[in-house]
Amino acid sequence: MGQSQYDNAYDELFKILKYAHDKWILPQKQEKAKVDPRSTSEEKGASQVDHQSTSDADRVMGNDQDEEDKEKGASDADKGKVKAKDLTKAYKRKVFTTKAIQHVLEHKNDKEMKNQVNDELAIKFFCILVLNKLLLPTAGNQIPKPVIEAVIDTEKLKAVDWCTIIYKALRDGIRSWKEKYVETKNPPITGCVYLLIVSILLFSFCVQKHLCIVLSKWELN
Numbered sequence: 001m002g003q004s005q006y007d008n009a010y011d012e013l014f015k016i017l018k019y020a021h022d023k024w025i026l027p028q029k030q031e032k033a034k035v036d037p038r039s040t041s042e043e044k045g046a047s048q049v050d051h052q053s054t055s056d057a058d059r060v061m062g063n064d065q066d067e068e069d070k071e072k073g074a075s076d077a078d079k080g081k082v083k084a085k086d087l088t089k090a091y092k093r094k095v096f097t098t099k100a101i102q103h104v105l106e107h108k109n110d111k112e113m114k115n116q117v118n119d120e121l122a123i124k125f126f127c128i129l130v131l132n133k134l135l136l137p138t139a140g141n142q143i144p145k146p147v148i149e150a151v152i153d154t155e156k157l158k159a160v161d162w163c164t165i166i167y168k169a170l171r172d173g174i175r176s177w178k179e180k181y182v183e184t185k186n187p188p189i190t191g192c193v194y195l196l197i198v199s200i201l202l203f204s205f206c207v208q209k210h211l212c213i214v215l216s217k218w219e220l221n
Contacts, residue, residue: 174189
């Protein structure tokens with residue numbers, strides 16, 4: 001997948017999640033803000049990103065400079081374009097949340113969403129949720145950039161050795177937990193902890209089965 005194809009696919013996902021955010025999540029935040037004004041701080045911070053992106057882009061592009069500074073501003077134009085592009089991407093990533101994706105999948109068959117979400121996009125959103133919440137879970141609500149990049153190109157998604165990645169993530173999470181356990185009370189374990197639960201259940205089952213066999217032989221004797 002080329003860069004232009006990747007950008008188009010990324011923008012397509014963003015457009016749908018932005019729609020879900022504005023239609024379902026934002027009204028909930030506004031309603032909550034009426035009850036508890038303190039809850040608006042998060043929304044203000046998110047809205048400031050958009051305004052800050054524009055003002056910072058203008059600043060680095062030299063649009064707010066005096067006449068004598070325009071020559072210097074022009075020399076920094078290329079750097080300004082790169083920074084403005086990065087700020088735009090940072091703002092877009094704020095819409096990539098598990099809540100927005102959950103709303104998209106829940107309302108996939110609604111009249112408004114049918115024309116926007118086809119089966120391929122639904123699969124991508126589902127894979128994002130599975131990776132972020134089950135296989136490579138994170139503590140926050142926002143989807144990490146590597147997960148988005150991995151899911152956008154489904155051909156690459158199928159070629160990745162997910163077993164090794166998931167195992168290493170869980171291994172590193174356990175090592176980090178051991179290091180923090182001495183200093184921190186009840187530190188969280190990152191990674192797919194469900195594998196640990198399955199391992200414990202399998203071990204308990206094997207032990208129970210072995211005990212049954214031993215006891216049955218002992219009774220026969």
